[in-house]
Amino acid sequence: MTGRNSSSSEDQPEGTQADRPLCPESGGAPAEVTSFIGRSRLLRDAKDLHGTARMITLIGTGGVGKTRLLYRLAHELRTESSASQFEHGVVVVKLSEVRSGDRLASTIAEALGVLDNSTAPMRDRLIERVRHARLLLLLDNCEHLVDAEPAEGPLPSLLRDVLAEAPGVRVIATSRARLGVPGEHLLTVPPLCAGVTETCDSNDDEPHEAVRLLGDRATAAGAPIDLCDPKAAELCRLLDGIPLAIELAAAKLDVLTLTELVEQHHVRHNLLRLLVDGPSEQRHHRTLHGTLDWSYRLLTSTEQLTWSVISVFEGGFDLDAARTICARHEIAPDDVFDLLTRLVRTSLLEVEKLNGRTRYRMLEIIRQYGHELLAKAGTEHTARQAHADYYAALVEQGAQQWLGPDEVVWIRRMRTELANLRAAQEHFVATEQRERGLELAVNATRTRFHYHAGLINEAHRMLALGMDDPASSIGPLQVAALALRAWIALTQGHAEVATPLLARAENGARALGCHDTNGLVLFASGTRLLMAEPDPRRASECLSLFARAEGAFRAAGQHGDAHMTTLFAAFATAFLGDADTALAASARALDSANTAGAQWCISWALWASGLTQLLHGDLTEALRLAHQALRIQHEMDDNWGLAWTSWLLALIAANRGEHRLAGTLFGVANRMQAAAHATVHGLQAFRRVQEQIQFVCRGEIGDNEFETAIAEGEALCTPDALALAHSLTLPRQRTTTAHTRPPGDLSDREYQVAELIAAGKSNQEIATILRISARTVETHVTNIHKRLKLNSRVHVATWVREQHRTTVG
Numbered sequence: 001m002t003g004r005n006s007s008s009s010e011d012q013p014e015g016t017q018a019d020r021p022l023c024p025e026s027g028g029a030p031a032e033v034t035s036f037i038g039r040s041r042l043l044r045d046a047k048d049l050h051g052t053a054r055m056i057t058l059i060g061t062g063g064v065g066k067t068r069l070l071y072r073l074a075h076e077l078r079t080e081s082s083a084s085q086f087e088h089g090v091v092v093v094k095l096s097e098v099r100s101g102d103r104l105a106s107t108i109a110e111a112l113g114v115l116d117n118s119t120a121p122m123r124d125r126l127i128e129r130v131r132h133a134r135l136l137l138l139l140d141n142c143e144h145l146v147d148a149e150p151a152e153g154p155l156p157s158l159l160r161d162v163l164a165e166a167p168g169v170r171v172i173a174t175s176r177a178r179l180g181v182p183g184e185h186l187l188t189v190p191p192l193c194a195g196v197t198e199t200c201d202s203n204d205d206e207p208h209e210a211v212r213l214l215g216d217r218a219t220a221a222g223a224p225i226d227l228c229d230p231k232a233a234e235l236c237r238l239l240d241g242i243p244l245a246i247e248l249a250a251a252k253l254d255v256l257t258l259t260e261l262v263e264q265h266h267v268r269h270n271l272l273r274l275l276v277d278g279p280s281e282q283r284h285h286r287t288l289h290g291t292l293d294w295s296y297r298l299l300t301s302t303e304q305l306t307w308s309v310i311s312v313f314e315g316g317f318d319l320d321a322a323r324t325i326c327a328r329h330e331i332a333p334d335d336v337f338d339l340l341t342r343l344v345r346t347s348l349l350e351v352e353k354l355n356g357r358t359r360y361r362m363l364e365i366i367r368q369y370g371h372e373l374l375a376k377a378g379t380e381h382t383a384r385q386a387h388a389d390y391y392a393a394l395v396e397q398g399a400q401q402w403l404g405p406d407e408v409v410w411i412r413r414m415r416t417e418l419a420n421l422r423a424a425q426e427h428f429v430a431t432e433q434r435e436r437g438l439e440l441a442v443n444a445t446r447t448r449f450h451y452h453a454g455l456i457n458e459a460h461r462m463l464a465l466g467m468d469d470p471a472s473s474i475g476p477l478q479v480a481a482l483a484l485r486a487w488i489a490l491t492q493g494h495a496e497v498a499t500p501l502l503a504r505a506e507n508g509a510r511a512l513g514c515h516d517t518n519g520l521v522l523f524a525s526g527t528r529l530l531m532a533e534p535d536p537r538r539a540s541e542c543l544s545l546f547a548r549a550e551g552a553f554r555a556a557g558q559h560g561d562a563h564m565t566t567l568f569a570a571f572a573t574a575f576l577g578d579a580d581t582a583l584a585a586s587a588r589a590l591d592s593a594n595t596a597g598a599q600w601c602i603s604w605a606l607w608a609s610g611l612t613q614l615l616h617g618d619l620t621e622a623l624r625l626a627h628q629a630l631r632i633q634h635e636m637d638d639n640w641g642l643a644w645t646s647w648l649l650a651l652i653a654a655n656r657g658e659h660r661l662a663g664t665l666f667g668v669a670n671r672m673q674a675a676a677h678a679t680v681h682g683l684q685a686f687r688r689v690q691e692q693i694q695f696v697c698r699g700e701i702g703d704n705e706f707e708t709a710i711a712e713g714e715a716l717c718t719p720d721a722l723a724l725a726h727s728l729t730l731p732r733q734r735t736t737t738a739h740t741r742p743p744g745d746l747s748d749r750e751y752q753v754a755e756l757i758a759a760g761k762s763n764q765e766i767a768t769i770l771r772i773s774a775r776t777v778e779t780h781v782t783n784i785h786k787r788l789k790l791n792s793r794v795h796v797a798t799w800v801r802e803q804h805r806t807t808v809g
Helices: 040-050 066-080 101-111 122-130 154-165 209-220 230-238 243-250 258-268 271-275 280-297 301-310 319-327 333-345 364-377 380-401 407-416 418-430 434-446 449-453 456-464 476-491 495-512 519-532 542-555 559-576 579-596 599-616 619-635 639-655 659-676 684-701 703-715 718-727 748-758 763-770 774-788 793-808
Strands: 055-059 090-094 135-140 169-175 184-188 350-354 357-361
Touching: 040 055, 040 066, 040 184, 055 066, 066 090, 066 135, 066 169, 090 101, 101 122, 101 154, 122 154, 154 169, 209 230, 209 243, 230 258, 243 280, 280 364, 301 319, 301 333, 301 364, 319 333, 319 357, 319 380, 364 380, 380 407, 380 418, 380 434, 380 559, 407 418, 407 449, 407 599, 418 434, 418 456, 434 449, 434 456, 434 476, 449 456, 449 639, 456 476, 476 495, 476 519, 495 519, 519 542, 519 559, 519 684, 542 559, 559 579, 559 599, 559 684, 579 599, 599 619, 599 639, 619 639, 619 718, 639 659, 639 684, 639 718, 659 684, 659 703, 659 718, 684 703, 718 774, 748 763, 748 774, 748 793, 763 774, 774 793
Parallel strands: 055 169, 055 184, 090 135, 135 169
Antiparallel strands: 350 357
């Protein structure tokens, strides 16, 4: 849904409803898990520079600590700045995994909460998102997105537009080379002082910062050292003061002494020669590379092989993935956990917890070294093929098993593994395994994780990648991909995009002799009638198509796809069928979801049942069902579901006679649906119901009042919007019929607030009692003053007491 009068999302500037205001709850810099050593002078210089510069690039060699400095700087700036300077948050975007310019804007936009569901260019939507924002944007690892000539490449081009169009945005980036953006200020990040430069922050009577870092990390590794030991300072000088090299060395102190570490360097690498050979930047890079060589040689041959093999993962990996891929390189699966643990303990691998699973991740520079090892050994293709095979099998399993108690686990896992899924598909396409690449995309789309994650366009891209030339023959996989792309476009309200795709899918199915038995084609064809056919009588033909599609899916053992068809049949009968048929269809969909124990499906079956009760049954039951759906969707962060349940609650409020509250909830739905890039405009059945109900609301309270209510809902930030959506489910505190308005033309919620004002409650106390935010209470108080033409809380309290006396009399 987009405009207040059901206009298309293309009719209005992006950001006027959904994306503004940005919520301050945007993600900030990650919390520090180890102590921050030194850099006090550099931090002072950076903060001084920040006072006048909108674009700062922390520049330095790999491993020198740019990322860590970036996060510390962001933390201190946010702590020391006024509340309004970064009103919309501090947002971190890690760009190391962005391999091509076409994903740059979407990666930054996703970090800002812009969902990738719209067909509009993401670059334009990103700029609209930040045009009126005041935020600090942290871009980490940028060098690979800049061309050989500074100021050229996808990142400088994007930043030029962002900085020009969004005056409240500040950018701090890390890179090994300058970006060349107008107004860019460079701040060189040198190695830590190891006693050989004049940039030390330490006093003469205390150890240099490089030695302090070595000591801190050695203690963390369970091998404390004497900071006054000359060998500590010598080792830090040998390591050129590079933080990553020092941390790698500290991790080895559990098996080697300081003296042995220094001797290892002198004997094996002669790093003293590297320290004086070549320009500074090259010297630091060679020193770090030499340290990685050294770390590599201290490992066993199996540990070395493991390092190289796991470097093929994008965005991290779990133990199962590592075991499977290592097995292709003759590493016993039972040994992999111990091998990974060894790499963690030597600081070559990081551990993180995500969605209840342990995942491993390599720093990018360490991963690149692993790539070099693979290339030198001539085993890169084997490793990448094993990687692609594993994720193809994983996504096939997800497509078959997502309808069940682990449905949300599968959805979140697919989202977490998206970078690996992309890499796997790209490998298949690059190695002339197009069919397998397309099969992976089809299976990924069948899990529907893109809807939950707000990445619908990613499904479009994956399905399009690897498709044969349109003029060539179409096989079963191409038919499936075309049908899924058509179905996705229809759910987005873009029938003009879906029509040619569906026509190609239907023609391909006819050529293959399966037009009447292909579940995906039948499902997409039924969805076209439901979503895009303006004539309700013709649209009702979708019911027979859904029934045939469900039969085809069940015959093929595709129970998740069969359930989706059951769900869409429930939508269709609610809009187009009689009461008995509609109630039976929604009950069947809910029973199917409950039997499977699939929470995402249960939430949508509850939604369908609530819609059916609204149109054919009981309003109280509709409200109860919508509330249950909203709770589940909120718990699992289903942005698409929250958008549509807010819309359903607006319909319920209108049918309860709460026309102004309905308007505000329509505004909330506008905001959430525009953020998710869902649209009523292109969904005929939905649009017909909305237009009918909004016509009644406008007739009851007038166009101006209804528009004002919508604008109030659109202005609410996400937490307040959800609080308002939940508020409709609270028990009424007055005895009244379902369609009787409170006195003074107040909504039920406004009257509740007025009664609490009369009871002497503050706004904060009212917010606590009603379980809504203080900001929402302020909005209600303002509306009460306006409607009653009163200008103080005392007058409101007097008015409430008069209403009570009138009721008693």
